[in-house]
Amino acid sequence: ERITAVLQGVKTNYDTDLFQGIIGGICDLTGKAYGQDHACDTSTRVIADHIRALTFLIAEGILPSNEGRGYVLRRILRRAARHGKLLGLNEPFLYRLAGTVVDEMKQAFPDLLRARDHAASVVKKEEERFQNTLDQGLSILHDLIQKLTKQGKTLIPGKEIFKLYDTYGFPLDLTQDIAKDLGLSVDEAGFHEEMARQRERARASWKGSEEKGILPAFKSLSETCKTLFVGYDRTESESGVLSLIRDGVIKESVQAGEEIDMVLDSTPFYAESGGQVGDQGSLDWDGGSVEVIRTWRPAEGLIVHRVRVLQGSLKRGQKVSCRVDPGKRASAAHNHTATHILHAVLRHVLGDHVKQAGSLVEPERLRFDFTHFAPVHPRELERIEQLANEWIFRNAPVETEVEPLNEAISGGATALFGEKYGSEVRVVSIPELSKELCGGTHVQATGEIGLFKIRHEGGIAAGVRRIEAVTGIQAYEYFKSLEGEIRSLSEIVKESPGRIAPKVEKNLKERKDLLCEIGSLKRELAELRGGDIIDQIREVDGVKVLSHRADHLSPEELREHADRLRDRVGSGVVVAGSENKGKVALIAMVTNDLTRKIHAGNLIKEVARITGGGGGGRPDMAQAGGTDASKLDEALNKVFDLVHEQMTVTGKI
DSSP, X not given: OHHHHHHHTOSSGGGSHHHHHHHHHHHHHHOOOTTSOHHHHHHHHHHHHHHHHHHHHHXXXXXXXXXXXXXXXXXXHHHHHHHHHHXXXXXXOHHXXXXXXXXXXXXXXXXXXXXXXXXXXXXHHHHHHHHHHHHHHHXXXXXXXXXXXXXXXXXXXXXXXXXXXXXXXXXXXXXXXXXXXXXXEEOHHHHHHHHHHHHHHHHHXXXXXXXXXXXXXXXXXXXXXXXXXXXSSOSEEEEEEEEEEETTEEESXXXXXXXXXXXXXXXXXXXXXXXXXXXXXXXXXXXXXXXXXXXXXXXXXXXXEEEEEEESOEEXXXXXXXXXXXXXXXXXXXXXXXXXXXHHHHHHHHXXXXXXXXXXXXXXXXXXXXXXXXXXXXXXXXXXXXXXXXXXXXXXXXXXXXXXXXXXXXXXXXXXXXXXXXXXXXXXXXXXXXXXXXXXXXXXXXXXXXXXXXXXXXXXXTTEEEEEEEEHHHHHHHHHHHHHHHHHHXXXXXXXXXXXXXXXXXXXXXXXXXXXHHHHHHHHHHHHHHOOGGGGOEEETTEEXXXXXXXXXXXXXXXXXXXXXXXXXXXXXXXXXXXXXTEEEEEEEEOGGGTTTOOHHHHHXXXXXXXXXXXXXXXXXXXXXXXXXXXXXXXXXXXXXXXXHXXXXXXXX
C-alpha cells in the first residue's frame, strides 16, 4: 500500500484507489465530504480500515466472540461503530459497507465474493448486539451515578469505568461526557491502570498457554521417548513398556489395583485429538492385565495410556499384548467419517461460508460446530440429513494418503484455521465430496456407517451453530425411542399414530380459545377493581405517575393492561403489579417524551427488589418478577419516591 501511495503520488495510503471506493461509501452514508474536517477524516479512515479488516476476517471464518481472534474482531467492529457515532451514524451502518469492500477487492481476492452476504449479515448482527450492550452499559452507569451521588461522591472510580468499557464496550469518552453534564469527574488514571493490568494478564496467559497441562514427567519423557502409532490398519499389537507414571512420578513397577499412566514404544490405541476421543481396551501379559480407560497425547510424539491394573504386577521394559475395543473403535470411525460427510453437506446446503468451529467424535455420538449466521431452517436440516444418508447409501470409498502439506492444500484439502500441521499431513478423501487434513480413524467405505440421524441443532455462540447426531446402531435405537413416544402419544390422545397431529392441533386451538376468553374476563375484572384509574394518578416533580395493582393477571395480561393505562395517562409513568398463583409480576412503562429523565429498567429493578425479585429492560418499558407477594403494596407505594429520585439524580442525562 505504501508503494502504491508513492506510485500514485498521494500523501497517505487512504488517498490511494485501494481505499477511495470504501471512503466514498462512508461519505455517502454520513453526508460529510472527505478532506474538509480533520476529526471527521480521522473517523472516516478508521472506519475504512476496520471494515476492510472485518470483511476479510469473517471471510476466513472468524466470528465475533469473547476470546481469541473472535474478540479481536469484536473490538475492531466496536471501535469502528463508535467512530460512526462520532459522524452521526447511530444506527447499524457497517454492514452496508461490507459489499463495498468486496467490490473494491474482488479482483485481487475473488474468494471474497462467496462471503459477501455472510460478512454483511455477521457485521449487522454484531452491530445490533453492540447497540443493546451500550443500552445495558448506560443503565449500569445510571445506577452507579445514583449510588455515588447518594454517598456524596463526585469521582467515578477508574475500576468501574473500565468494567463498563471491557464488559459492555461502553466508551470512556461517553462516560466522561455524561459525568461532565452531571458535574462529576472520572478517574481516568485508574482506568488506564486497569487497562494495563488486563494487557499484562493477556500476555501472561498467552505465554503460558503452550505449557499448560503438561506434567513435568511427560515433558521430560517427550524429549527421550517416542510412541509409534500402528493403529490405522489394526487393533492389536505387541508392544514394550517404556515408562510407568503415577501421580506425576516415574515408577519402576506397579501392582494390581493401581491406576497409572503408561507409555509404550508402539501402540494401536488412537490418542485423543482432532475432536476424536482416545481408544479404550486392554493390555495383557503372562500373569497380568490392565484396562485402558483413556488414551491421549500430552506432547508431540508421546502417547499416554491411562490404565487400571486388574491383576498381576507390571514392570518397565515388559512386553504386553495390546487390544483396542473393536466395537468402540468401529463406532468412533463411523462417526468420524460421518462428521466429514456432514461438513461437506453443510457447505453444499448452507453455503461456502460454513467452516468447522469444533467437533467431538465419540463411539456413541458426534457433535459438529460450524460457522453460520442464522438458525438452520427445518427444511434445510431435512436436506442436510437426506444428502448425508445418500452419500452413506452410495457406499463411496474413503481414501487416505500422506503427502506434503503444500501439495495437500493446493490439491483442495480443507485445513482447520489455527491448527498446527507438520510438513507431512494425512489426507482423508471421499471422492467428489470431501477432502480434509485429518489424523483420525475412518471407515473404508461410507456404507459401513449404516444410517445418519440429526438429533439436535442450535446456537452455542454468536455466529456458531452446533449439530448433534448419531449413526449406525445408535441411530436405530434413537428411532426406536421415537416410535415408543409416538405410541404413548397415540394412547394419550386416543388417536391412531397417523392422526395425532390433527388431534393435537384441534385440542390446542380449543385451549387457546378458552385462554383468550379467560384473559378477556380477567382484564374486565381488573378494570372494574381498579375503579376510576384517573383518580389514582399522582404528580411527582411535574410528571404524572400511576402505580396500580391488578391481581390474577399473567405477565402478558399485565403488559396489555399497562398498555391501556399508559394510553389513558398520556404523558407519564405507569407501574402495574399483579399477584398470580403466589408469584409477583411487575411492569413499568415510561412515555417516550420522558425516557431521557426516567428509565423504566432502573425503576422496575428497585421496585422488584422489595418483593424479593429482580428484572430490568429498556428506558421505555421493563418487566420484573418477585417472590414475596406480601410486599407488593409496599413496592407499588415506593414507585413515587423512586421517580422523584430519578428526576433529581439522573434527569439531566
